[in-house]
Amino acid sequence: SQKIEQNSEALNIQEGKTATLTCNYTNYSPAYLQWYRQDPGRGPVFLLLIRENEKEKRKERLKVTFDTTLKQSLFHITASQPADSATYLCALGRSGTYKYIFGTGTRLKVLA
Amino acid sequence: GAGVSQSPSNKVTEKGKDVELRCDPISGHTALYWYRQSLGQGLEFLIYFQGNSAPDKSGLPSDRFSAERTGGSVSTLTIQRTQQEDSAVYLCASQGLGDNEQFFGPGTRLTVL
Numbered sequence: 001s002q003k004i005e006q007n008s009e010a011l012n013i014q015e016g017k018t019a020t021l022t023c024n025y026t027n028y029s030p031a032y033l034q035w036y037r038q039d040p041g042r043g044p045v046f047l048l049l050i051r052e053n054e055k056e057k058r059k060e061r062l063k064v065t066f067d068t069t070l071k072q073s074l075f076h077i078t079a080s081q082p083a084d085s086a087t088y089l090c091a092l093g094r095s096g097t098y099k100y101i102f103g104t105g106t107r108l109k110v111l112a
Numbered sequence: 113g114a115g116v117s118q119s120p121s122n123k124v125t126e127k128g129k130d131v132e133l134r135c136d137p138i139s140g141h142t143a144l145y146w147y148r149q150s151l152g153q154g155l156e157f158l159i160y161f162q163g164n165s166a167p168d169k170s171g172l173p174s175d176r177f178s179a180e181r182t183g184g185s186v187s188t189l190t191i192q193r194t195q196q197e198d199s200a201v202y203l204c205a206s207q208g209l210g211d212n213e214q215f216f217g218p219g220t221r222l223t224v225l
Contacts, residue, residue, distance in 0.1 A: 004154070032212060043116070043203050043216030044155075089155070093212060098143060098162065100214070102155035 002028045006090060006103040013080055014111050021075040021106045023090035028101065030092035033066055033073050038087045038105065047088075048075075080110045114138070116217035118204050124223045125194055133189045133220045137206030144181055145207070145214065146189050148173075150200040158202075161187065163209075194224045 005024045013019050023033070032051045036044035050057040050066045050073065057064045063076040077084050087105040117136045125131050137144050146158040157171040161181040172178070176194075181187040191198055201221050205214040 008152070034212070041218070043205070043218050044214075045216070046213045049212055091155075098160055098168075098207075099157060100155075102147075104152060104154045 002026070002101055004028075004090065004092060004101055004103040006088075006106045008104060008106070010107040010109060012109045012111060015081060017080055019077040019080045019084065019108055019110070021088050021108065023073040023075070023103055025071050025092055025101075028071075028092055029068075029094070031095040032093050033064075034091045034093065034100070035062075035064060035073075035075050036089040036091065038089055044089055077108075080108075082110045082112050085109045116204060116206050116215050118202075118217035118220050120220060121218060122221045122223075124225065126225050127196060128193055130190065130192045131194055131222065133191075133202050133204075133222070135187045135189070135204030135206075135217060137185065137187070137204070138208075138215055139185075140208065141206035141215070142184070142209045143207040144187050145205045146179060146187070147203045147205065148200045149203055149219070155203065158189070191222075194222075196224045198222060199224045 003026045034049045035047045038044040048059055048064050050064045052068055061078045065074045087107045089105040090103045091100045093100045119134045142163045144161040147155040149155050159179045160168040176192045179189045201219040203219045205216045207214050
């Protein structure tokens with residue numbers, strides 16, 4: 001069955017360092033992968049989308065990579081700040097279908 | 113403009129009661145999703161509406177769950193005869209035609225005692 005794995009352990013890093021979160025998937029061939037941020041008591045907020053033919057995408061301090069051979073996406077936040085503390089979700093989608101598969105999310109805490 | 117809104121933000125009910133959860137999507141968005149998020153779990157797809165097409169109800173966990181979308185806008189998710197395992201956060205998201213980005217509401221936290 002289709003499966004997405006994100007590190008269920010919380011990630012604690014020091015302010016100013018680069019945070020790296022991982023999203024692995026099996027039994028699925030996504031056309032694109034999305035990353036969302038979710039704060040406590042709120043709905044997820046879209047951050048970035050990367051397509052299967054793209055290796056890397058950047059937006060300000062965010063960088064996403066997508067390796068369809070390894071079936072993995074890495075999400076990086078450079079120069080991390082305490083305000084980056086949140087849960088980050090990855091989601092997979094296919095062309096021609098409206099259904100997304102979401103991971104369980106990784107909780108990031110940036111320590112001042 | 114305004115984002116996706118959901119009401120109520122919190123709902124506590126007794127086992128066996130019916131509940132209605134409401135979602136107001138972003139104006140002009142043709143697609144609307146309902147998801148359920150339980151503690152430590154990913155978002156579980158429940159139902160999808162797109163324009164005037166028949167909804168995809170394949171994610172509804174039982175026949176106690178139903179949803180409507182009136183006039184292509186507001187949607188209501190109804191859970192009949194609630195059970196304790198229905199306790200979760202119910203999230204609604206809308207999406208523009210041809211977009212891949214979903215806009216989520218703040219969710220309704222449902223607690224069934």
